[in-house]
Amino acid sequence: MDWLQIVLLSFIQGLTEFLxxxxxxxxxxxxxxxxxxDQGLAFDVALHLGSLAAVVLYFRHELVAMVGSWGxxxxxxGxxxxxxxxxxxxxxxxxxGVVGLAFKDSIEVVMRSPLVxxxxxxxxxxLLGYADWRHRGSRNEYHMHWHDALWIGLAQALALIPGTSRSGxxxxxxxxxxxxxxxxARFSFLLSIPVIVLAGGLEALSLAESPAPVAWLDLAAGTLLSGISAYLCIHFFLVFIKRIGMQPFVVYRLMLGVALIWLFG
Incomplete structure (x- = not known):
C-alpha cells in the first residue's frame, strides 16, 4: 500500500469506529x-488494535476502577x-457475541450490498435523530439498571446489519x-472494548492461518494513526454532543445514504 492509502484508511477507521x-x-x-x-486482513487487525488502544487509554481511570470493583x-x-x-x-x-458468532457470515454474504x-x-x-430530538434523559451510565444494559445490548446486535453503526x-x-x-456516548465507547477485542480476535485467528507476507511498517503506521484519530474523535465527540447534539450526524447519514442510492441504485 502507498502512504496515502495507509493514512486515509487509518483515519477513516479511527473516526468511524466511534462516530x-x-x-x-x-x-x-x-x-x-x-x-x-483491498488492504488485507492484517491491516484491518492493525486498525482495530489502534482503535482499541485509544479507547482503553482514554477511559483508563474508569477501567481501572471498574476492573478492581468487579473483581x-x-x-x-460487595x-x-x-x-x-x-x-x-x-x-x-x-x-x-451470540448473534455475531451465529449469523455473521450469512449477514455479510446476503446483506452486504450498497443499497442495504x-x-x-x-x-x-x-431513529437516532428522533431519540436525540426527544431526549429528556438526566441519568448517567452509573445510574443504569440491568434491563437498560440488556436493551442496549440487544440493540447493539442490530449493528451486524451493514449501515446501522454500532455506536449509533x-x-x-x-x-x-x-x-x-x-x-x-460514554457507555457506547466502553461497550466498544469487548466488541473490538472479539472482532479483532476472530480476524487475528484468520490471519494466523494465512500464508501472506506481513508488511510490518504499514501495520505499525496504521495502528498508530488509527489510535491517534480514534482518541481525538472520542475527546471532541463528547464535547461536541454536549453542546450541539446528534443532529449533524443524522444529516450526514441521510446524505451518505442518498449518495449510495445514487451511485448504486
Whole structure:
C-alpha cells in the first residue's frame, strides 16, 4: 500500500469506529472512489488494535476502577457503582457475541450490498435523530439498571446489519432509555472494548492461518494513526454532543445514504 492509502484508511477507521455514521459504509465507498486494492486482513487487525488502544487509554481511570470493583464483587466483597457498570458492559456484550458468532457470515454474504448500507444509514439515522430530538434523559451510565444494559445490548446486535453503526444504535437505545447524551456516548465507547477485542480476535485467528507476507511498517503506521484519530474523535465527540447534539450526524447519514442510492441504485 502507498502512504496515502495507509493514512486515509487509518483515519477513516479511527473516526468511524466511534462516530454514529457507520464505518462499513465508508469502507465500501473508498474502493469505489479510488483504484486501490483491498488492504488485507492484517491491516484491518492493525486498525482495530489502534482503535482499541485509544479507547482503553482514554477511559483508563474508569477501567481501572471498574476492573478492581468487579473483581471484588466476584469475590463477594460487595458491589459498588463501578462494579455494576462493569457487569452492565458484560451483559450488553452477550447479545452481539451470540448473534455475531451465529449469523455473521450469512449477514455479510446476503446483506452486504450498497443499497442495504444506504437503507441502514437512513433508517437508523432517522431513529437516532428522533431519540436525540426527544431526549429528556438526566441519568448517567452509573445510574443504569440491568434491563437498560440488556436493551442496549440487544440493540447493539442490530449493528451486524451493514449501515446501522454500532455506536449509533447503542447511543440511540441509551437515549431512548433516558440516559443523557454524554452518558449514552460514554457507555457506547466502553461497550466498544469487548466488541473490538472479539472482532479483532476472530480476524487475528484468520490471519494466523494465512500464508501472506506481513508488511510490518504499514501495520505499525496504521495502528498508530488509527489510535491517534480514534482518541481525538472520542475527546471532541463528547464535547461536541454536549453542546450541539446528534443532529449533524443524522444529516450526514441521510446524505451518505442518498449518495449510495445514487451511485448504486
Amino acid at each position: 454514529p455514521i457507520s464505518s462499513s459504509a465508508h469502507l465500501i465507498l473508498l474502493p469505489v472512489l479510488t483504484d486501490w486494492s 471484588r464483587s466476584v469475590a463477594g466483597r 458491589t459498588d457503582e463501578d462494579a455494576r457498570l462493569a457487569w452492565w458492559v458484560i451483559l450488553a456484550t452477550i447479545p452481539v 448500507l444506504a437503507g441502514g444509514l437512513i433508517v437508523f439515522g432517522l 444504535i447503542t447511543m440511540t437505545a441509551a437515549l431512548l432509555l433516558g440516559l443523557n447524551r454524554e452518558a449514552a
